[in-house]
Amino acid sequence: GQSLEQPSEVTAVEGAIVQINCTYQTSGFYGLSWYQQHDGGAPTFLSYNGLDGLEETGRFSSFLSRSDSYGYLLLQELQMKDSASYFCAVRDQGSNYQLIWGAGTKLIIKP
């Protein structure tokens, strides 16, 4: 079957750095994406990795290793507003931009 595994919950301290991991097992692969969702809100797109390596966007970075079927989202200088759920998603090869979704990681930030 096709699946994405990510931790259900991660706790970190304000101002610290946190890494949210995602491993995937899919029949095809066309890139790994990350989304953020605040409680009661809609998911918003954060990043996309199509090739191996690190992509940086401000305080957020995302990494991909296709040989390991693994990626992570790195959040630096954590702020209370970063408290949210984070989803990884893989585009399956040959699909019409359908995504296979992880179950989400709830990030709890403590002052």
Add this chain to the structure above:
Amino acid sequence: DVKVTQSSRYLVKRTGEKVFLECVQDMDHENMFWYRQDPGLGLRLIYFSYDVKMKEKGDIPEGYSVSREKKERFSLILESASTNQTSMYLCASHAGVQRSGYTFGSGTRLTVV
């Protein structure tokens, strides 16, 4: 910015009613999706559409149908609402460009009583 608008934020319907959830996007995207989101179950794809009048079943299409008569509008229909369809419904669109992400609407929280 792409905007995806869902017609209702909260909706309460009775069991057996026919329910229409509307979604409109303003950026000429070809791909549109309907998801439901339930605690602990993540995002589950109900239906998607990659062109006008084209539709494909997702993972959980039973009890639902869709309509895409115009490119900007993708409607989800609950033929006969049941209590197990109480959920958050999310519409999304995608530009069909590899590096771009989905743009989601703000969601419709549907309660079936």
